[in-house]
Amino acid sequence: MNLDRLKKEKNAVILAHNYQLPEIQDVADYLGDSLALAQSASKTDTDVIVVCGVDFMAETALILSPDKVVVLPDLAATCPMAAMATPEKLKRMKNEHPNARVVSYVNTTAEIKALSDVCCTSANAVNVVKSLPEKEIIFVPDMNLGKYVQRFTSQKIILWPGYCYVHRDIKKEQIIKLKKMHQDAEILVHPECSPEVIDTADFVYSTGGMVEHAKKSNSKEFIIGTEEGLCYRLKKENPDKKFYSTNSVCSEMKKITFEKLVHSLETLKPRINLPDKIIEDAREPIEKMMKIGKR
Ligand code: SF4
Structure with a gap:
């Protein structure tokens, strides 16, 4: 049909x-x-x-x-990183840090969102954390994104030991090798990458940010440190530009x-x-996030 x-x-x-x-x-x-x-x-x-x-x-x-x-x-x-955060462990962490607020990445289950104060995405994580007056933030579940946010705030980010295997497996050496081959290319990487990879980048963006940047930039070549599917969109929308992928694949x-x-x-x-109660409790942290701008 x-x-x-x-x-x-x-x-x-x-x-x-x-x-x-x-x-x-x-x-x-x-x-x-x-x-x-x-x-x-x-x-x-x-x-x-x-x-x-x-x-x-x-x-x-x-x-x-x-x-x-x-x-x-x-x-x-299913996202393996989302599965790394469990309600029991989050409840324990909240008890251990009673003055902390919980910021959960949207890459979490509805149950985790329901236990959170506010959600964030990679596009607005820094702004979301900075919008909170609390000095301590429990950041669930992506450790690398949490470390990235820590670069921009004096608040204490309490990290969860979660990660996205796709971005964790992007290596600094891969980026350096691509840069040697394409010296004029700008390096764009996702904040779920390791700090060493982030340090090699010209710009750190969510995929939406990479799409916007590639359109506006005067550069004609880009090294893209994220899941390879994005390069299909980038090439389609910018036929006069070149995109070099780390060939990272999310099988999910x-x-x-x-x-x-x-x-x-x-x-x-x-x-x-989903149960009605979970829907009700998870909606507020997502709506709070949507009111906060991108970064
Ligand atoms: S790329 Fe795949 S594993 Fe990584 S956060 Fe997204 S869905 Fe999860």
């Missing part, structure tokens, strides 16, 4: 993350980073939201639009295929469900 007809028939919108396969990026109504997808999910007036990404993104869409049908074309698409993001997307639109399955 024709995808546009199917979308119209179901009154559905397709939100896709920048790391999705080209076949998904090409048919998405909104393509973006986690912050942009959360914003789109909160604004859409369709009955159905199809999230092409990983589990926490679909949960976030449901939390922001609890009356809609939210589907994730493959329930097995690649689980969503065009066939699964169509099947999910036809059947409105697999559907995301």
Whole structure:
């Protein structure tokens, strides 16, 4: 069946993350980073939201639009970093640091968000932390993003030992090698990368920030230190520029295929469900985050 007809028939919108396969990026109504997808999910007036990404993104869409049908074309698409933060451990940490506020990355389960004071994405983490008056911040779960935020604030960032394996595996030597091969290229890396990789960069951005920067920059060549799916979008939107990838792949993001997307639109399955109480408690920290600007 024709995808546009199917979308119209179901009154559905397709939100896709920048790391999705080209076949998904090409048919998405909104393509973006986690912050942009959360914003789109909160604004859409369709009955159905199809999230092409990983589990926490679909949960976030449901939390922001609890009356809609939210589907994730493959329930097995789960973020391993989100799974590294458990409610029990977070409750323990909160007890150990009673004066600290909890900032949780959107890459967390709905249960973790429900226990947090405010959420953040890689696009606004620094601004979110700085917006809080508390001197101590429990930052969950990405250690590298927490260390990056620490560079910009005197508040004490209490780190969680979580990481994104895709960005952790990008090595400084890879970036240096690419730079030797392409000396005029600007180096853009994601803040989930290690501090050593961040130190090699000209700019540190979320994927949305990289998209904006690549458009505006006078440079014609870029080394991109993030999941390789973003380079498809960058090349498509900037055909006169060159992008050199670290060839890092998130196998979870690649689980969503065009066939699964169509099947999910036809059947409105697999559907995301969450308990009402979790939806209620998790919404406030996400909404607080969305009011805070990007960095
Ligand atoms: S790229 Fe990293 S943070 Fe994003 S879904 Fe994959 S493992 Fe999780």
